[in-house]
Amino acid sequence: MAYHFAPIKLDDRGHIRDSVFAILRNAILDKKLEPGQKLVERTIAEQLGISRTPVREAINQLVLERLVTHIPRKGVVVSGFSKADIIEILAIRTSLEALICSIAATKIKPRDLKRLESLAKQITEEHGKGNFKKSNQLNDKFHEIIYKAAESPRVYSFLYTLHEYITKFTQVAYSKPGRWEEVWVEHNEIIEALGRHDSSQAEVVAKRHAENSSKAFLQMANWEKD
Amino acid sequence: MAYHFAPIKLDDRGHIRDSVFAILRNAILDKKLEPGQKLVERTIAEQLGISRTPVREAINQLVLERLVTHIPRKGVVVSGFSKADIIEILAIRTSLEALICSIAATKIKPRDLKRLESLAKQITEEHGKGNFKKSNQLNDKFHEIIYKAAESPRVYSFLYTLHEYITKFTQVAYSKPGRWEEVWVEHNEIIEALGRHDSSQAEVVAKRHAENSSKAFLQMANWEKD
DNA sequence: GCAAGTTAAATGGTATACCAAATGCCAAAC
DNA sequence: GTTTGGCATTTGGTATACCATTTAACTTGC
Incomplete structure (x- = not known):
């Protein structure tokens, strides 16, 4: 107490x-x-x-x-975090991920695209080897590169804070079975849209990616409280 | 100095x-x-x-x-606010407006829908009479009702802060010719989507509304600085 | 024994005092 | 005249002191 x-x-x-x-x-x-x-x-x-x-x-x-x-x-x-709070935070993250990805599509450099491709592969590899901690770290790095490419300090800092809430506050071993195979596909969709500098498409796939992550997250987290 | x-x-x-x-x-x-x-x-x-x-x-x-x-x-x-800052702020507002509107669609009560309908009419009336200050106030109230209907405290307070930045910091007499006729149409689209509790549609029309407002705003504001 | 009033402890808000780092000015030495 | 060293001033960071309000307990009167 x-x-x-x-x-x-x-x-x-x-x-x-x-x-x-x-x-x-x-x-x-x-x-x-x-x-x-x-x-x-x-x-x-x-x-x-x-x-x-x-x-x-x-x-x-x-x-x-x-x-x-x-x-x-x-x-x-x-403060207590209710399920409604988590849902709100996940929803905000989804919106801002979509936004930052659409902005990043207009500004991203070839060098970062290369790094994203390499990271997406590594993430899947490490997960295949059972290094879940490592694959999570690389996943964070993947998104961090996109965040930074957008050069939008406010969105960046919002997302950074929200990310900490989601990962730290809820100590969910974030790995729903089969989710990482989907992640591989979604990451490639994102890279593809970014590579074509297609803002609207980047927004769509980033939103879907965040929504799927949120769903997987909520399914893993068994909430007792309202 | x-x-x-x-x-x-x-x-x-x-x-x-x-x-x-x-x-x-x-x-x-x-x-x-x-x-x-x-x-x-x-x-x-x-x-x-x-x-x-x-x-x-x-x-x-x-x-x-x-x-x-x-x-x-x-x-x-x-701090100085550059054009890039304003654009970022407008983009965040657009994302969050779309989000809060989609949430509001799932929760809004008939009473608030009635108030929105009445406000949309009044806004157009007052603007027609040349009471621009009044129509702006009513417009704020319109959006406030939607904000509150969503019962999402974090999104609400973000939007509230952003709104103050946008209206107060930039003292633009916010009225591009012809914009208010569009606003009338867009408000009704929003009301319609909210009334059908159609989240996705509410998100789409709210996003379009915010985007159009942002465009009109940027056109009115002549920025000198980078 | 119970209720009401008074007082003491707790606690946050504000003011002030002290300190360390940095900057700028002045003097002394070359 | 220029440069360098030192001291004073500025300024923010931290500590402490003071005050007002609230809560709760204890006492006193019924």
């Missing part, structure tokens, strides 16, 4: 608030902090061996990311 | 940081603060007659909204 954090290491030259933000965020996404749990500035600051100020700033950022909810005159509590 | 803010009124019981955030945000969106201008915590705090703390928190929020940029060891400066 109670939380406890080890004192923070001050070795790094980064800002304490960012470290605190990462600590709290990971604790929530890893479910070390349960939904409904109250976060008390002073307590966290004492445990980390720092003052309230950076803790405050970290908590403010968590509020803006909706990972915690500020209840006036009550403090902040860890 | 230099900025100056009047001392803040402490009458209201809301948090000072929120007031400061609103003041700075409006100043940026209204171009009272020019891009590249440096924001100094102490200076703003002194001018507003408060301490640095709430100013700090307000500035942090502005950083997260990308209205100001934090340059390490330099301070925060007001």
Whole structure:
């Protein structure tokens, strides 16, 4: 029930608030902090061996990311993610994946297309060898290349955040049987559309890819709560 | 060049940081603060007659909204919005409008459909009478009803923020000749799709509506800068 | 014994104090 | 005159102190 954090290491030259933000965020996404749990500035600051100020700033950022909810005159509590929340997040990701892919189609360079082709092959290979962790990493890289090719900083950062929610918060071993064979096909459809610089087609196939991933994801995740 | 803010009124019981955030945000969106201008915590705090703390928190929020940029060891400066930025923002809005409309189609109640029908008529009427301000207000209300019907808090708040950027930051008298006749048609297409609870169709017409609005907007806004 | 009022603890919001890094200016040395 | 070293100022980051509000417990009166 109670939380406890080890004192923070001050070795790094980064800002304490960012470290605190990462600590709290990971604790929530890893479910070390349960939904409904109250976060008390002073307590966290004492445990980390720092003052309230950076803790405050970290908590403010968590509020803006909706990972915690500020209840006036009550403090902040860890938000719960309902099934409806997950569905909303997946839907947003789907929309923005389609968007970023259609933008990327207009800007992508041959070099990145080559890297995508190579990655798509490797993903399938590694999965065939049973290296699921590796294939997931490569999959992330695949999408990251597309994200970056679009040169759309806002869409990129939205998608990055959403991606972390989806993969970290829900610790689903993301591999529905047969899904990776579909992924191979869909990745090639995406590469093909990007290669032809066909925005509308890229949008269509990226949307379908994200929708299928979302479906597979929801099927794997058995949700209890509403 | 230099900025100056009047001392803040402490009458209201809301948090000072929120007031400061609103003041700075409006100043940026209204171009009272020019891009590249440096924001100094102490200076703003002194001018507003408060301490640095709430100013700090307000500035942090502005950083997260990308209205100001934090340059390490330099301070925060007001971000400029390039044409590419506007295009990105319009594209995100288009995607999310299509999404929220498709969600709304599955959830909308007869009462809201009635209100939409009535609003669509009023918008056209008021525009016909030359009450452009009024028709714009009603138009916002029209979209707000759809936003709320979708019961998707994250999409809603994204769209809300984007809407403020688009309308406030760019002070375009948003009325390309002939556009409102199209709007009348498009609004009715949206109402029709929502009424049939046809998600895919709602998505299609909402996307087209947002795309056309974006086009009209970009045509009206003559951008000088890259 | 129960209820109401008063007080003390908890907690978040704000103000202020302190510190470290960086920048710029001034003086001294060449 | 130029360059370099050092000091002062600026500025943001962090710590701490103070205040207001709320909650809860305890006491006191019925």
